[in-house]
Amino acid sequence: DAKTTQPTSMDCAEGRAANLPCNHSTISGNEYVYWYRQIHSQGPQYIIHGLKNNETNEMASLIITEDRKSSTLILPHATLRDTAVYYCIVRVGMKTSYDKVIFGPGTSLSVIP
């Protein structure tokens, strides 16, 4: 079962920041927070992941609360091409063992012109 809770859908105005929340209150100390997105009719795309520190890459920023029970994915300047389903996932860092990606229903983000 998915270990995260996300809103079903969100809207965001084009050019504004999109802030996608995720609750993962049962996260374990060795579990990372991963974000993927899936644009219509395509396979899921990795965005970013983090353990406890905030992370930033060319696609997005990930803010994880100090207690690690929730996080927020930030798309700083949303474009129409960011319209997609966004999945927040927790999984073990896989240095010595594997951990499959378990998807929940995700958040459907609509970027509005």
Add this chain to the structure above:
Amino acid sequence: DTGVSQDPRHKITKRGQNVTFRCDPISEHNRLYWYRQTLGQGPEFLTYFQNEAQLEKSRLLSDRFSAERPKGSFSTLEIQRTEQGDSAMYLCASSRDVGNTEAFFGQGTRLTVV
């Protein structure tokens, strides 16, 4: 790095027929995963390979489904005696087993059983 490649992209088959899908992972990725996705749902895990060894199978993988990865490179997923309920997108993903281990997904094979 050409990404994860899946073939075919679309398949329409009559109920009762057998179908086979192919997945070519990113080279040097030891791990390979198969998922199924129906409309409006997130992808559901089906099975996982570490090199050529199939290490986990979901209960979703009925006896009609079989997956192989004979040489630890490409993988095939076969569905025998297809049913209308098998209609879905079948996704393949691969990852390393050390270092940066995020999974990279292919574009999927959309199966329609008529």
